[in-house]
Each structure stands twice: as structure tokens, then as C-alpha cells.
Amino acid sequence: MSATDDLLVEAERLAAELDGTNPPTLLDVRWRLVGAPGRDDYLAGHLPGAVFVDLDTALCGAPGPAGRHPLPDPAKLEAALRAAGVRAGHPVVVYDGGDGMSASRAWWTLRWAGHRPVRLLHGGYPAWTAAGLPVSTEQPDVTPGDVTVRPGALPVLDAASAARLAAGDGVLIDVRAAPRYRGEHEPIDPVAGHIPGAVNLPAPEYVTEGRFPAVEELRGRFAAVGVAAGTPVGAYCGSGVTAAQAVLALHLAGREDAALYVGSWSHWVADPARPVATGPTPAPGNG
Template sequence: MPGTEDLLVEADRLAVELDRADPPTLLDVRWRLAGPPGRDDYAAGHLPGAVFVDLDTALCGPPGYAGRHPLPDPAALQAALRAAGVRAGHPVVVYDGGDGMAAARAWWTLRWAGHRPVRLLHGGFPAWLAAGLPTSTAEPAPAPGDVQVRPGALPVLDAGEAARLAAADEGVLLDVRAAPRYRGETEPIDPVAGHVPGAVNLPAGEYVVEGRFPAADALRERFAAAGVADGVPVGAYCGSGVTAAQAVLALHVAGRPDAALYVGSWSNWVADPSRPVATGATPAG
């Protein structure tokens, strides 16, 4: 896919890069919302040289009022990335179990932290296996990295900013959860069902299929149908900022590197009972 070389890497291309004298740093971030832990998958087999990094404890802050996957403490994130061998200016590749969500949040977190040379293995671990490439159960001990975490390199939204964007005549706040959650018909995780008033529903399955992104033109068309026109401010949220990070990556592929992430997402929005909640199939409810 032309124009995505600094965002996504295919398995066969990555295999060539890993055979070089100074290969990219590999981070295995496999994760499931309801478990079991991704480390179990990592122990059973991973890309040779990959270091496991836990999404919940290393790449996000503790759950609470700010959401289930809030921004990490910069010092703690820097320590975790250095322990994983991340070096300043050195390429990083992240991968997950194939749906691309945890890897996208890892990609977003590193770029937010100021580390630009990071890509996502397109299709994740299943794509590596499908290409017939080798795996390992050996756990590497990387030399400590020297990455410097400098927060703020990607735009974020807090609840007030998300509300203003959703209400703006010239702006779009995308809710990328499944339609029944958006409509308020069901809420399997958070205590309140519904959506941010004014947010437009664009479920993740409509622009990412099995962790793989369509070509940039197709993504632009899909986002345009949801109201994301050129020059119109755009942000995304989900339940806790993981699937929405994948939406931000898709927007980058589509040529919108200004897309903002509401990190706290719905889990932060409903933490304050005074915030309004819309239900139904339309943005206004």
C-alpha cells in the first residue's frame, strides 16, 4: 500500500529487516480484554527476538476515573520501553494477536511519546505464521534502551474537548464501538450505555477487517461517508481508547495525521454522572 511504509510493515518485509545487522526492536503486545494474559501466548511462541510488553501495566496508566486504559505516567513508560530495549531514533515494530487493536494502541503510545519510527506488523502474529516464518520460545534479554519519552507528539482529547468536537458544526467525533453499544441497547463493560451526544458511529469492522487496513483511497471514502472531510477536525473514541487508537492509525493511513484520540473514551465519559448521554441510532440520540 503506497504511502503506508512508515505505518505498516508486511511479514515478508519484516523478515528481511530482522535479518540485518541492526534489526528493528520487536515488541509483542498481544492482549485480550477479558484475558487470558497475552504473556501466555508469548511464552508459547513469538517472533524471534521479540520482547513482551504488557498493554495494561506498561503502556497504560492504572484504571480509574480517567478511564480503563488512561495515558501512562511518562517516567513509568520510559522505564518500560527502555527495559524492552527501545533506543532513541531506532525503528520499532509492534504486533499483536491479529486484530490490530493492541498493536495500534502501542503504536499510538510510542508516537504520542515522541518516538516516531514505529510500525505495526500488518496482520499481526497470524500473518507471520501464514508466511511460514520462524517463531521462538526463547525470551531475549535486550540491552537497556535510551529512548526519551516526550509526551504530546500526537493530539489527545479530554472529555470537554470531545464534547466540543462532537457538537461542532465543523468537526467529527467518531464512536468506533459496535452499533448496539452506540445505540445504548447493550453495554457489556461500562456502567452506562449510550454515546457522547453528537458523536457519529463508525464501527471498527467497517474500516478494518481481521486486523488489516484497506488501501488509503478506500479508507478516505469510508471516513468521508462518516463526515470526515478534508480539513475538518476529527477525533475518535471507543470503550477505553484501544480500538479508537486503531481508528487513529487508520486515519493516518488515510492521510489524516492530525486525528485526535479521546484516550479515556466512554469509560472516562461515564465516570462523571453529570455528563449527558445520548441513545439511539443518530448522533443526537
């Protein structure tokens, strides 16, 4: 099995697996930052057998000083995953509305929680429907799972370790749009700019409409911002959702040690004492 097969699954292959004798557990994690809740999309139509899991309330903690999408309480996460039918050691496939962001955060959260057999439906729900595969409006009867959450299976950055990485201990990638990174525009958080020393690689540089390029192309795009073999690397965004997709992309490129700053910019700016940089190029890591 290639690294890609361990992380992504195409719609046609997933359909064959679902018709098999030991189908994976399907989690529908459609989500929007603003607008109608993802559950509405789920109720209008979903992959047969899929269970809806809410990103905001089940896969993340409550927003606050730790950020807009902080780490979940392990016990609450375990209860939510068991209620969705997640079983210890049994494969899980997550999907979203097509951009791959909430599915990537779900993928990351399950792997952080110690559940390794989880893949992302490449292209999400639109890829499934484009392939002419069946959808359902029925909510399945779920047999509760027995998964045990064991936090810490993937590396996590806090503000201090993110600052050290940006200051020269490695590469810290800011995956937000360039105007947000430069401090010209900030539509969500109260302060504009970036962590001093972080480099900017906006998400569209390594993923297009929820689909990742070939592995060699991914490696080239990360290498262009300084990611080399053996160089520690981490990623952040506004609240740790888009950056989880960057961590998935780094895994595809062979960097399973890539760390996520879960609190991201929404956590960084919660403390006014933390330095903020603006402009198009990384400022010195000491601010």
C-alpha cells in the first residue's frame, strides 16, 4: 500500500469497499465557517450508511482563549466517536463538501487520538456524486463503537513551540491567504498579520478544490518554502482546520512528523504580548 492509499481513497474504490464484507465506517463531517450547518447538507443527501459528526461540537473543544477550534476533551471525543460507530482498529473514511478542510481536521483528530486506520474521500461528496454513485437520506441505525481515544499520536505545537520553529528551529508554514498573512486584511480574528518568522504557503498552492497533486509536486511546493528532509515542520492557519489539511499534504509528501498548531492564529493573538509581524516576507523570529 502506498502512502497515498493509506491517506486518501477515490470514490469508485470506496464504493467497492462499501459493497464488501467488511466496509469502513463512514463519517460525514461537512461544515462551513459561516452559513447553514453541515447537518442540513447531510439530511439532504449523504453516502449510504454515513453518520454525521459535527466538527464544532464533537471534534473540537469550545471556542475561547485556546482558539476557535481547540483540541477536544478526550472523553467527549471518545463518546462522540463511539456514538458514530467508530470501532477500535476498524477503518474509517471521512468526507466533507469537497474542499477537504473539515475532513482533513477530522482525519487529523482521529489520528491524533490514536486511531490510525482513517482515510479521506478524495474530492469529498462532489466526487462521489460526480461518479454517479448512490446517495441516501436515511439515517442509519448505528451500533455503538468501542474506540479508545489515546491523545498524542500526532505532534502538536503550542505558542511557544510554534515561535521556536518560526525562529529557526525549523519551518513554520502559515497557510492562510497572502493578504491575511501580510496583515492587509483579517476578516475573522481581531489582529492582522502573522507569527514572526513564519513562511506563507496559501492552501491553493498545495490543494485544488479538495484534491491533492502528485507526491513529487507536493514535495516541490513544500521544498520551495524551506521544507527539507530532516527539517522540523509545522503548520498553522486561523483556527487549525485549513492547517490540518496542510499536515495531511505533508504526510502525503512523506512528512508524518509534521506538527499542527491547533490553536493557530486565533490562539496566538489571544495574548497581546505575543509579537505580530506584517509584510510579504518572514520577519525575524524574535519579532
